[in-house]
Amino acid sequence: MPDIVWSVAGFIVAISVLVCFHEFGHYWVARTLGVKVLRFSLGFGTPFKTFVARDGVEWSIAPLPIGGYVKMLDEREGPVAPHERHLAFNNQSLAKRAAIVAAGPVFNFMLAIALYWLVFVIGTEGLKPLIAQPPAGSVAASAGLQAGDEIVAVDGEVVQTWAVLGTDLIERVLDGGNLPLTVQSKGGVPREVSLDVSKVRVDPEVLFDDLGLSPYEPMAPPVLTQILKGSPAEAAGLQEGDRVLSLDGAAINSPSQLVSWVRAHPGAIAEIEIDRGGERSKRRVVLETTQTEGKAYGRLGSGVATPPDLWQDLRAERRLDSLAAIPAAAEQTWRMSWLTLRMLGRMVIGDVSVKNVSGPIQIAQVAGDSARVGLVSFLSFMAIVSVSLGVLNLLPVPVLDGGHLLLFAIEGVKGRPLSERAMAASQYLGFAFIGTLMVLAFYNDIMRLI
Incomplete structure (x- = not known):
């Protein structure tokens, strides 16, 4: 589709x-x-489908699905018969x-x-909150975090997936001060780490960059997918299934490394080493230059992936029984409501960019993406x-x-x-x-x- x-x-x-x-x-x-309802409309505009129920309420569907309304009897909007005045909203x-x-x-x-x-009863899958190597000078690097460390708790609250960790981190950064984490290295014992988030920007666009936290990726050459017509990848003779080994002699061990290298070299003429069916070869590729918000980025013109079995050990699932899911759902709704309100407040004072405001086009894109992923993803989006x-x-x-x-x-x-x-x-x-x-x-x- x-x-x-x-x-x-x-x-x-x-x-x-x-x-x-x-x-x-x-x-x-x-x-x-006891208020009389005249119309229930889903959508705006001239209705293309109308049904009048036995109680006299007009139910309609209009062509613009961006809202709706309930029209009640009201003396401010039209004449009301004396015997129905007690049914009017304004009275x-x-x-x-x-x-x-x-x-x-x-x-x-x-x-x-x-x-x-x-969502909680069906169960949600996600990545374990293992982190990639924090960039030098970042908050995470200063706290001694290393690639492969797993964040198992935030301020004493257990986290199971990156999605949960992301929400927790945003909430705690809004609080400021120090952020206590419980971290465990592979095969090691848990240890306590404190992140100084007093100078971390709360805007979600830069918050995780400031922290220096990103999901861990298994070390494996990325595999090219979806070679676009007329792209640098096609011009270089690259094909779907090619495994990228290096770029200009720099080893490429994960999809993120490939993406980062390409984006950092707009217009570059690079030597790309690939593995195709067990045979290695080198090709010359001329990267395109794209502009995003005034910044230049490189573009190869292909998709990238890793073998799916590499991620099996990094998957985590959260599922609750039907009773335990009730308070958890109520708490999650409260947390997301409070977080939304706090982010709106920070947007008003300028701490969060208004670029985070999304309209129908972006909402539609996210709706489509979540629907393609599956039912749980779509329910979470809704x-x-x-x-x-x-x-x-x-x-x-x-x-x-x-x-x-x-x-x-x-x-x-x-x-x-x-x-x-x-x-x-x-x-x-x-x-x-x-x-x-x-x-x-x-x-x-x-x-x-x-």
């Missing part, structure tokens, strides 16, 4: 489920509290209106817990996005659920709603914020594609 089909299908499925849950939260609580108590508005984000968090529960939707919708920005809750809080303090003029002004500000955020997200998406 083509990549674009995976991306579009994954995006539509994920967003449809997440939006449905969010809006169903508003719908269910509104109906439970409900402050507590009921707040509950209806908050239900959307709450249902997103509930969905995230359910998704994480499934859980993360559901958490993000819950957190973002609770931000105190007019037009978002959090903005409505803020206005309700002001109403509670003042004893009356804001004036129509103030409400309109807040709406304009909210739309301006959302519009600016969407432009930034699309810009970042396009720049990543370029």
